[in-house]
Amino acid sequence: MTKQVDALILGAGPAGSALAQTLARAGHSVMLADKKHFPRQKPCGEFLSPECRPYLDELGVGMALGKMGVRQISGMNLFAGASVASGRFLRLDSAPHNDAGYAIRREILDMALLEAAADRPEVTWLERHEFQRLVRNSSGEVVGAVLRDPDSRLREIRARITIGADGVHSRVARDLGVQRPSRWLDRFALVARFHGVAPRAAAEVHFVPRAYFAATTVDDGSFHLNLLVDRPALRHKHGDVDAFVREHLQSAPELERRLQGAERIGTWRGIGPLAFSTSQQAWKTVALVGDACGYVDPLTGEGIYFALHGARSLAQAIVESLERPADAAAAMRRYAIRRRREVGPRMILAAAIQRGLRHEAIVRLAVRCLASWPRLCDLLVNVTGDAVHPKDLLLPSFWRDFRRAQRLA
Ligand SMILES: Cc1cc2nc3c(=O)[nH]c(=O)nc-3n(C[C@H](O)[C@H](O)[C@H](O)COP(=O)(O)OP(=O)(O)OC[C@H]3O[C@@H](n4cnc5c(N)ncnc54)[C@H](O)[C@@H]3O)c2cc1C
Known part of the structure; x- marks a missing residue:
C-alpha cells in the first residue's frame, strides 16, 4: 500500500x-523513519559545541536537557607528549551562548529531539523501518x-520530497550515486564509557602516534572515551581491544593515570570508516542532510552542529519548494549553496588538521606552540566550537570582540 506525505525523512538522528520538527511546525506532513529501536546508542564523543545551543533552544529541548543534567563544557585541553594546551570557549558579542558546550549521552539527546518531533500531529514516526531503495x-x-518494516515486509512510501538523514554510511547517498569514500583518510573509532574517572570541566584530546583519544565526562558522570585510529593499525589488534587501547594509552600518560582503577561500562563499540564526501546534496525532490552529506573526523566535535544547522537550512528550502513548486529546484539548490558556505570552510579546516595529525612531530610542535600561546589556543577552540566562522577571521570587528571576550574571561 502506498501513502503520500509532504516529506519522507530517512534517519532519526x-x-x-x-528537520521533521521544523517541517511539522510549518504545517507539512512528515514521515520520519529509522531502522533502529529508540532510544538507541550512537558511537560519538557526546560533546556538543556551544553553537548547538541556540538550535536546541529553538527545537524546544534546550531547557529539558538542562533539567536532565547536561554537563557544561568550558573548553578543550590538548595533550601531546609533555605539553598541555588549554583553550576556553569565550562569550563573544556575536555568540553570547558561546561560553560553554554541552556533554550528554547520545541516547538522551537523540531521544529528546525525536520526542519533540514525534509529538507533533503532523509527524508519523516509523521505528525499526529500514530504508531499502x-x-x-x-x-x-x-x-x-x-x-522494510519490523516484520520484514516491504512498504512503499510516496513523498513530495525524500530526505536521506541516515548518517555517515548513508544508503540514500549510495542509491543516488554521490557518495565518495575519502582517498587519504581511513579512520575507525573505538568507543566506551567508564565509571570512576574524576570529571573535568573541559573536554580532552590526547594525541598519540597516528591516533588520538577524545574524552569527556557526560551528564550521568560517566567518562566517555573515543580512540580514533587509522584502519591499518586496527588490522593488527588480534581481537583484544583492551590490550590494543592499553598499548595506545602508554603514549598518553596523563590519560592512562586518570583511567587507573576505572571500570568500563559495557563493551567497546567500533565504527568506521568515517571519512566520506558527496558530490551533490540536493535535487528537486530529494536531498541529503547531516552526516549523509559527508563527514571527515570527530576531532573538532562539529558533527552535531552540522546536523542541526543543515536541518534548519534544508527545512527552509523544503518549505519554499513545497509552497512554490515552480521554484522547487532553485530552492533546493540554494540549500546546497548555503551548506557549502557554512560547512565547506569548516570541513576544509578539519581536513587540514587531519593531514597535520599524520606527522607526530607536527602535532607535538603545534601543541607546544598552543601551550605557550594560550590566545591562539582560545582562537582554535572557538573556531572549531563553531561560534566563529573561518571567514570571520578576516573581519576587524571579530578581533575587537575576541580580544574583549578574552579580557573578560
Ligand atoms: C566516534 C565518533 C565520535 C564523534 N564525536 C562527536 C562529538 O563529540 N561531537 C559532535 O558534534 N559530533 C561527533 N561525532 C559526529 C556525530 O556523531 C554526527 O555528526 C552526528 O550524529 C550526525 O547526525 P545525523 O543525524 O546526520 O546522523 P546520525 O546521528 O548517524 O543518525 C542517522 C540515523 O539514521 C539511521 N539509519 C541509518 N541507516 C538507515 C537506514 N538504511 N534506514 C533507516 N534509518 C537508517 C540510524 O539508525 C541513525 O539513527 C562523532 C562521530 C563519531 C563516529
Missing part, C-alpha cells in the same frame, strides 16, 4: 529529527522510498 517515476525523479 539529530539531523532527521530536527528510492522509488523513481518514469522521468527518473525520486518520488519516495521502499522501507
Whole structure:
C-alpha cells in the first residue's frame, strides 16, 4: 500500500529529527523513519559545541536537557607528549551562548529531539523501518522510498520530497550515486564509557602516534572515551581491544593515570570508516542532510552542529519548494549553496588538521606552540566550537570582540 506525505525523512538522528520538527511546525506532513529501536546508542564523543545551543533552544529541548543534567563544557585541553594546551570557549558579542558546550549521552539527546518531533500531529514516526531503495517515476525523479518494516515486509512510501538523514554510511547517498569514500583518510573509532574517572570541566584530546583519544565526562558522570585510529593499525589488534587501547594509552600518560582503577561500562563499540564526501546534496525532490552529506573526523566535535544547522537550512528550502513548486529546484539548490558556505570552510579546516595529525612531530610542535600561546589556543577552540566562522577571521570587528571576550574571561 502506498501513502503520500509532504516529506519522507530517512534517519532519526539529530539531523532527521530536527528537520521533521521544523517541517511539522510549518504545517507539512512528515514521515520520519529509522531502522533502529529508540532510544538507541550512537558511537560519538557526546560533546556538543556551544553553537548547538541556540538550535536546541529553538527545537524546544534546550531547557529539558538542562533539567536532565547536561554537563557544561568550558573548553578543550590538548595533550601531546609533555605539553598541555588549554583553550576556553569565550562569550563573544556575536555568540553570547558561546561560553560553554554541552556533554550528554547520545541516547538522551537523540531521544529528546525525536520526542519533540514525534509529538507533533503532523509527524508519523516509523521505528525499526529500514530504508531499502528510492522509488523513481518514469522521468527518473525520486518520488519516495521502499522501507522494510519490523516484520520484514516491504512498504512503499510516496513523498513530495525524500530526505536521506541516515548518517555517515548513508544508503540514500549510495542509491543516488554521490557518495565518495575519502582517498587519504581511513579512520575507525573505538568507543566506551567508564565509571570512576574524576570529571573535568573541559573536554580532552590526547594525541598519540597516528591516533588520538577524545574524552569527556557526560551528564550521568560517566567518562566517555573515543580512540580514533587509522584502519591499518586496527588490522593488527588480534581481537583484544583492551590490550590494543592499553598499548595506545602508554603514549598518553596523563590519560592512562586518570583511567587507573576505572571500570568500563559495557563493551567497546567500533565504527568506521568515517571519512566520506558527496558530490551533490540536493535535487528537486530529494536531498541529503547531516552526516549523509559527508563527514571527515570527530576531532573538532562539529558533527552535531552540522546536523542541526543543515536541518534548519534544508527545512527552509523544503518549505519554499513545497509552497512554490515552480521554484522547487532553485530552492533546493540554494540549500546546497548555503551548506557549502557554512560547512565547506569548516570541513576544509578539519581536513587540514587531519593531514597535520599524520606527522607526530607536527602535532607535538603545534601543541607546544598552543601551550605557550594560550590566545591562539582560545582562537582554535572557538573556531572549531563553531561560534566563529573561518571567514570571520578576516573581519576587524571579530578581533575587537575576541580580544574583549578574552579580557573578560
Ligand atoms: C566516534 C565518533 C565520535 C564523534 N564525536 C562527536 C562529538 O563529540 N561531537 C559532535 O558534534 N559530533 C561527533 N561525532 C559526529 C556525530 O556523531 C554526527 O555528526 C552526528 O550524529 C550526525 O547526525 P545525523 O543525524 O546526520 O546522523 P546520525 O546521528 O548517524 O543518525 C542517522 C540515523 O539514521 C539511521 N539509519 C541509518 N541507516 C538507515 C537506514 N538504511 N534506514 C533507516 N534509518 C537508517 C540510524 O539508525 C541513525 O539513527 C562523532 C562521530 C563519531 C563516529
